[in-house]
Amino acid sequence: MSLKIGWIDYLNTLPFNFELTGVKADFDYQLIKGVPSQINQYLRKGSIDVGFVSSAEYIENFKDYYILPDLSISSLNKVHSVLVLSEKPVNQITEIALTTASKTSRYLTRIVFEKFLNKKVFYTDLKDINKIDTALLIGDEAIAYRDKYPYSIDLSGEWYRHTKLPFVFALWCVRKESFQRKKSEILKLSSVLKISKEKFFEDMEKYLKKSKIDFDTDFAKFYLKNLDFCLSSQHFESLQLFSNYLLEMGLIEEKPDFEVIK
Known part of the structure; x- marks a missing residue:
């Protein structure tokens, strides 16, 4: 039975695209594509075995998931793609229309404000x-609209300014039941994703051209170099702090454990 992998075709997921980087996946798999909120839902319902999901999805459903090691989409300061854009300066903002594509970013907006x-x-x-x-x-979408508004708040930049920690937007997670049934394939996928990430940054310009992205290559290089695709103890410290805020604000009911596959 093939491994069902939740897949998001965003600029910031390109380093994990092992088909693009030519890293051989020595197992049967099927890519199930969608926006972040859809992939969250697919993993929660068991429509996929493993996927790149928002940090909030893991935090809310941690009892059902394991985390794949050394992989994330994080930012050490400004992320340039999670933005509150406005016609007004921040002191005049009274209402924000929140994208439904990412729960993590919705929660981060509330923490920041x-x-x-x-x-x-x-x-x-x-x-x-x-x-x-x-x-x-x-x-x-944030990248496409960022220059069309006079005021912009980079939420990851605000998080770093107040905490001095990276912000972890997304994690590679696997359903615990899928890990028991397909452990060999999951471990291979974890390795393939890590190798793809490393290979991508060895010749980023080559893979950006192959990807046929809709963004200027220079901007794409700047944007991707500004992101952090690792998952260190500092990242887990940030996830714990994020969880503490969510608990304090009544947005989650219990503090999560962060379990990484071995």
Whole structure:
């Protein structure tokens, strides 16, 4: 039975694209594609075995998942693709339309505004970017719209400014039941993803051209070099702090354990 892998085609997931980098996957697999919120849902329901999911998805459902080691999408300061964009300066913002594509970024918005900026705002779900003056956007959409608004708050930059820690946006996670049934394939995938990440950065320009991305190559190189794809003790410290804020704000019910496959 093939391994079902949840896959997100964003600029920031390119280093893990082992088909792009030519790293051989010595097992049967199927890529199930979607936006982050869809991949979260697929993993939760068991439609996929393993996937790149938001940190919030792991934190809320940690009893069902293991984490693959040494892999994440994180930022050591500004991330440039998780942005609150506005027609107004921050002191005049009263309402934010939140993308439904990422729960982690929605939670981070609340922490930044309510805890760091000490500001109460009203939140809605983003439906039409052209009909609102302040929105949370993520990923390729945030990059596309970032220059169209006079004011921009980089949420990862705010997190770093207040905590001096990287922010972990996404993790590679596997369902515990899938790990028991497909341990060999999961361990191989974990190795393939790590090798792909390393290979990608050895010749980034080559793989960016092969990928046919819609972004300027110079910007893509700057953007990807600014991200952090590792998962160290400092990253786990950040995840613990993020969880503490969510617990304190009543957004989660219990503090998670962070279990990494061996």
